[in-house]
Amino acid sequence: MSETLVVMVRSIIAFFTLLIFAKILGKQQISQLTFFDYVLGITIGSIASELTIDLTSRAWPHWIGLLCWASLGFLMEYITMKWRYAAKYINGEPTIVIMNGKIMESALRKMKFPISDIMELLRNKNVFDLSEVDFAIIESNGQLSVLKKPEYEPVTAKDLKITKKPSGISTELIYDGILIEENLKQIKKDKKWLDKQLKSHGVKDISEVFIATLNPAGSFYVDLYKDHIKNLTDIGDYKGPY
Amino acid sequence: MRKFIVIAIPVATLILFIFVMQSDVIYKMYFDNNNITDSINLIIQDIKDEKWIDADAEIKQLSESWKKVVRIIQFSAELDEIKLFDKNMSRLKGAVMAKDKINALIELNEALEHWENIDE
Numbered sequence: 001m002s003e004t005l006v007v008m009v010r011s012i013i014a015f016f017t018l019l020i021f022a023k024i025l026g027k028q029q030i031s032q033l034t035f036f037d038y039v040l041g042i043t044i045g046s047i048a049s050e051l052t053i054d055l056t057s058r059a060w061p062h063w064i065g066l067l068c069w070a071s072l073g074f075l076m077e078y079i080t081m082k083w084r085y086a087a088k089y090i091n092g093e094p095t096i097v098i099m100n101g102k103i104m105e106s107a108l109r110k111m112k113f114p115i116s117d118i119m120e121l122l123r124n125k126n127v128f129d130l131s132e133v134d135f136a137i138i139e140s141n142g143q144l145s146v147l148k149k150p151e152y153e154p155v156t157a158k159d160l161k162i163t164k165k166p167s168g169i170s171t172e173l174i175y176d177g178i179l180i181e182e183n184l185k186q187i188k189k190d191k192k193w194l195d196k197q198l199k200s201h202g203v204k205d206i207s208e209v210f211i212a213t214l215n216p217a218g219s220f221y222v223d224l225y226k227d228h229i230k231n232l233t234d235i236g237d238y239k240g241p242y
Numbered sequence: 243m244r245k246f247i248v249i250a251i252p253v254a255t256l257i258l259f260i261f262v263m264q265s266d267v268i269y270k271m272y273f274d275n276n277n278i279t280d281s282i283n284l285i286i287q288d289i290k291d292e293k294w295i296d297a298d299a300e301i302k303q304l305s306e307s308w309k310k311v312v313r314i315i316q317f318s319a320e321l322d323e324i325k326l327f328d329k330n331m332s333r334l335k336g337a338v339m340a341k342d343k344i345n346a347l348i349e350l351n352e353a354l355e356h357w358e359n360i361d362e
Contacts, residue, residue: 002316009317020256023252058266
């Protein structure tokens with residue numbers, strides 16, 4: 001019996017089982033996870049690691065454990081999606097912590113949230129003065145959503161009654177020195193046009209280009225491998241190995 | 243076609259994993275034909291009748307069969323059960339060499355117990 005081989009085979013089983021279960025469990029991002037989702041992830045990962053290296057027990061019970069936890073996770077997801085009443089209990093609900101500029105002390109106490117944490121979350125949202133806040137809501141994933149008072153909101157094009165062209169999403173035309181012909185066709189341009197654009201930016205050959213994009217408004221962006229920057233800005237505040 | 247691949251590949255992978263993890267159960271159910279159990283019972287009978295030469299030959303055969311079985315069941319069975327069976331086999335060889343009937347029977351019964359519990 002080769003323990004190394006057994007661990008390798010069990011690793012493959014655990015790895016791909018986790019991958020498949022994670023795909024079935026959905027595409028939630030880490031930032032969207034509730035505390036329970038986070039704990040669920042850790043538990044499933046821990047079972048998978050035991051499946052891999054705990055050779056003193058059979059692989060099967062670990063795998064069944066993995067399957068049960070993933071199925072329950074999926075069931076919870078399904079229930080919260082179909083039944084809002086249960087979702088409120090399982091996922092929690094957003095809590096208003098600042099209303100009309102006033103801090104809701106009872107809500108903070110109930111959530112065991114110190115005001116220093118609220119201040120920190122506000123600073124993360126670039127709010128340094130409490131008087132600027134009209135509403136602040138702690139979302140069920142622990143993030144803070146902030147609505148500033150109207151006088152502190154930035155002026156928008158609509159406020160100034162200016163019409164702006166939609167910038168849209170840029171299309172990559174060259175990446176890593178290689179022309180993406182599919183994208184060029186998609187925007188109904190040809191190589192001649194691209195060569196002209198590159199020439200106007202002082203580029204002689206496509207291989208010099210790291211990335212080139214075009215947005216629907218017609219703005220062409222090109223970045224070369226050689227950046228020709230003489231005075232580099234160093235943001236490091238302490239001399240390190242790099 | 244794409245949907246079929248997206249569903250079929252994970253399902254096939256999971257089924258393969260289940261087969262690997264249940265290889266001991268599947269082996270005992272469909273391929274073993276009570277080979278190991280019969281061998282152990284035969285050796286028990288030989289030792290009871292004090293046929294030491296026959297028992298020695300049977301043990302060698304059992305060891306060979308066990309080596310082949312381990313290759314198949316190692317991915318699903320408990321490491322401890324496999325190691326304990328190996329230990330029983332070594333002790334059994336010693337007991338047969340010494341013509342120690344009591345110890346040989348103890349080891350054989352323990353080995354049988356390990357084999358029966360290997361898929362539980």
